[in-house]
Amino acid sequence: MSAPTYDLGKLHGGLRLDGKKSQSTAEPIHTIPIPSQLIQPLAQHVGDPAHPIVGIGERVLKGQLIAEQEGSLGAPVHASSSGRIVAIEAWPISRRFGDTAPCVVIETDGEDRPIERAETPPPFDTLPPDFLADKILQGGIVGLGGAVFPTSQKLIQANTCELDYLILNGVECEPYISCDDVLMRERAHEVISGAQVLLHALSLEVCYIGVESDKPEALHNLADALGEADDARIILKQVPTIYPSGGEDQLVQLVTNREVPSGGLPTDIGCLVQNVGTAVAIYDWIHDNEPLISRITTITGDGIATPMNVKVRLGTTVADVVNVAGGYTDKARQLIIGGPMTGKSVTTDRVPVVKATNCILVLSETPSPGPELSCIRCGDCAAVCPVQLLPQQLFWYACADDEKHLRSYGLTDCIECGCCDLVCPSHIPLTADFRKAKGRFRELADEKARAERARRRFEARNERKVLEEQHRLHELAEQKEKAKLAGPAAIAEILKRKRGRDKD
Amino acid sequence: MTAISIAVLTITALALLAGLGLSYASRKLPAGDGELVDKVNELLPQTQCAQCGYPGCRPYAAAIVNDGAAINLCPPGGDATIRRLASLLGRDVQALAMPAAAERLIAVVDEDRCIGCMHCRNACPVDAIVGAQQMMHTIIESECTGCELCVAPCPVDCISLRRVA
Numbered sequence: 001m002s003a004p005t006y007d008l009g010k011l012h013g014g015l016r017l018d019g020k021k022s023q024s025t026a027e028p029i030h031t032i033p034i035p036s037q038l039i040q041p042l043a044q045h046v047g048d049p050a051h052p053i054v055g056i057g058e059r060v061l062k063g064q065l066i067a068e069q070e071g072s073l074g075a076p077v078h079a080s081s082s083g084r085i086v087a088i089e090a091w092p093i094s095r096r097f098g099d100t101a102p103c104v105v106i107e108t109d110g111e112d113r114p115i116e117r118a119e120t121p122p123p124f125d126t127l128p129p130d131f132l133a134d135k136i137l138q139g140g141i142v143g144l145g146g147a148v149f150p151t152s153q154k155l156i157q158a159n160t161c162e163l164d165y166l167i168l169n170g171v172e173c174e175p176y177i178s179c180d181d182v183l184m185r186e187r188a189h190e191v192i193s194g195a196q197v198l199l200h201a202l203s204l205e206v207c208y209i210g211v212e213s214d215k216p217e218a219l220h221n222l223a224d225a226l227g228e229a230d231d232a233r234i235i236l237k238q239v240p241t242i243y244p245s246g247g248e249d250q251l252v253q254l255v256t257n258r259e260v261p262s263g264g265l266p267t268d269i270g271c272l273v274q275n276v277g278t279a280v281a282i283y284d285w286i287h288d289n290e291p292l293i294s295r296i297t298t299i300t301g302d303g304i305a306t307p308m309n310v311k312v313r314l315g316t317t318v319a320d321v322v323n324v325a326g327g328y329t330d331k332a333r334q335l336i337i338g339g340p341m342t343g344k345s346v347t348t349d350r351v352p353v354v355k356a357t358n359c360i361l362v363l364s365e366t367p368s369p370g371p372e373l374s375c376i377r378c379g380d381c382a383a384v385c386p387v388q389l390l391p392q393q394l395f396w397y398a399c400a401d402d403e404k405h406l407r408s409y410g411l412t413d414c415i416e417c418g419c420c421d422l423v424c425p426s427h428i429p430l431t432a433d434f435r436k437a438k439g440r441f442r443e444l445a446d447e448k449a450r451a452e453r454a455r456r457r458f459e460a461r462n463e464r465k466v467l468e469e470q471h472r473l474h475e476l477a478e479q480k481e482k483a484k485l486a487g488p489a490a491i492a493e494i495l496k497r498k499r500g501r502d503k504d
Numbered sequence: 505m506t507a508i509s510i511a512v513l514t515i516t517a518l519a520l521l522a523g524l525g526l527s528y529a530s531r532k533l534p535a536g537d538g539e540l541v542d543k544v545n546e547l548l549p550q551t552q553c554a555q556c557g558y559p560g561c562r563p564y565a566a567a568i569v570n571d572g573a574a575i576n577l578c579p580p581g582g583d584a585t586i587r588r589l590a591s592l593l594g595r596d597v598q599a600l601a602m603p604a605a606a607e608r609l610i611a612v613v614d615e616d617r618c619i620g621c622m623h624c625r626n627a628c629p630v631d632a633i634v635g636a637q638q639m640m641h642t643i644i645e646s647e648c649t650g651c652e653l654c655v656a657p658c659p660v661d662c663i664s665l666r667r668v669a
Contacts, residue, residue, distance in 0.1 A: 447549070450550075451548075451549055453647065454550040454552060454647070455545070455561065455562075457630040457631055458560055458562070458630050459562070460631070461631050
């Protein structure tokens with residue numbers, strides 16, 4: 001057993017929140033029975049939606065590819081169980097933009113027949129790193145911490161940088177969520193094996209696993225597994241229980257004492273962060289040939305009869321998961337996909353569990369914090385901001401829609417953790433305002449890019465028209481010139497012939 | 505003697521100050537008309553719709569700078585564009601002279617009815633229509649600015665504008 005280490009960097013601000021995690025960690029991981037219908041969205045990752053390659057009525061097997069990735073930030077989608085495709089249509093989903101998205105709907109046959117994969121996978125350390133990245137893409141594996149960035153793309157980008165550390169994120173700092181906690185408890189060996197695959201794929205020699213101090217069992221089990229694996233490259237680090245220590249940049253700072261520059265990525269300072277769930281998904285794919293077709297999700301809150309963690313096939317509806325957890329209690333009022341700080345409230349439990357769904361939170365009525373009042377510029381928000389922004393200034397400029405100042409005050413570095421909202425004595429929904437302002441940034445940038453393209457096309461067309469006109473005039477002039485030269489000669493010829501006739 | 509040197513020094517210092525002031529002004533204030541036209545053009549939405557009465561955004565920008573054309577003639581740009589133009593040119597903000605465009609539109613060819621006459625292709629200011637004589641035409645959605653200039657020339661009325669989803 002190798003004990004966790006504690007030498008850590010400093011994190012600015014943050015909050016000590018009531019974790020409320022023990023509600024859902026009392027039970028072991030439950031497995032959800034195969035639902036009658038699976039709804040699998042084509043976009044379960046950051047990039048363009050995947051392109052469906054199956055037709056309606058077609059039979060599919062568990063693990064079969066049903067949609068291919070589009071674009072460099074795309075990821076493929078695999079069938080979570082065997083059955084028949086009954087529709088490819090818009091379905092309510094939970095994501096930040098838009099309420100419905102195209103989904104492949106599978107009517108399951110209950111047999112759960114897996115697709116046959118010919119080869120038994122070769123040991124990962126015999127494979128070249130590039131090949132591994134490509135293989136990870138084919139498994140449909142994306143970052144399971146919530147950002148759902150395709151893992152292969154992250155590896156490819158990282159391999160162009162000078163890297164020092166791989167960091168596995170097992171912090172899980174947001175209240176209520178405990179899916180990574182139980183994963184580390186029950187599948188500690190797979191976490192370590194996944195880390196070894198990643199180390200190989202990145203040709204790295206050091207991996208830190210960051211785990212929050214409120215997860216003693218996970219820490220203990222990981223330490224045991226690490227002792228058995230006897231791999232000196234992997235080091236367990238216990239980080240303090242402060243929200244948001246599990247943010248990517250915040251964890252890097254805690255573990256390595258290096259600060260990610262404004263607008264930069266952890267790879268800029270030699271670090272690559274992966275979620276522990278992603279590491280296990282990689283293990284399942286590389287060792288057992290199982291693509292990403294299920295995940296562990298926490299179902300909790302005071303609106304749920306038996307809060308627990310469940311292993312869910314992707315595409316299972318939230319309603320089916322709630323049933324397994326004993327159904328709703330009388331107090332249930334709000335359904336949130338994700339945690340209480342960063343999650344999204346949805347209005348229907350028909351939404352499916354997707355690769356990003358780490359938590360299903362059902363809460364009773366939350367007492368209203370009170371009406372929004374004017375900012376009194378107390379600065380409490382600046383004191384808790386983990387990115388060291390000045391939310392009170394940003395709020396000011398967001399109200400004025402002042403893009404220049406919003407940028408110079410670092411709005412784009414805001415991680416939307418929600419700490420400023422919680423401490424604001426005037427109950428200003430700062431994070432929501434910042435999110436809106438970022439949305440306007442994106443719209444403006446799109447508009448600008450479109451205008452620039454249209455300008456270039458307009459100018460190119462005008463240039464072309466001028467050239468065409470010049471060409472036409474030039475040809476006309478040439479023809480006239482020819483005619484001028486040819487004319488007298490032709491007349492002379494005619495006259496000559498006429499004279500000849502006259503002589504005869 | 506001292507009186508003369510004081511005078512010379514004073515004049516030199518004044519000249520130096522004026523020089524610095526001028527060089528600062530030339531750097532910070534809007535420069536020649538050509539550059540200003542570019543700056544104005546940059547603020548326009550590049551729809552090339554000619555609703556302002558000029559044959560495209562750049563000609564309108566040139567008219568604003570050189571002929572003192574009004575800055576409130578651009579419906580696709582709306583109030584935001586007027587505000588930006590006013591602050592760049594130091595003019596007063598005015599209300600839009602015509603109704604504003606409500607949302608972004610793009611043209612769509614009803615491909616069953618298109619007769620391949622090329623009239624719309626020749627009217628498109630951004631070359632967003634592909635097609636050839638006697639062949640069906642279609643619109644490159646990503647390049648269409650929704651200027652409506654292709655709608656009128658179509659002899660079979662097969663082009664309509666749709667909201668961007």
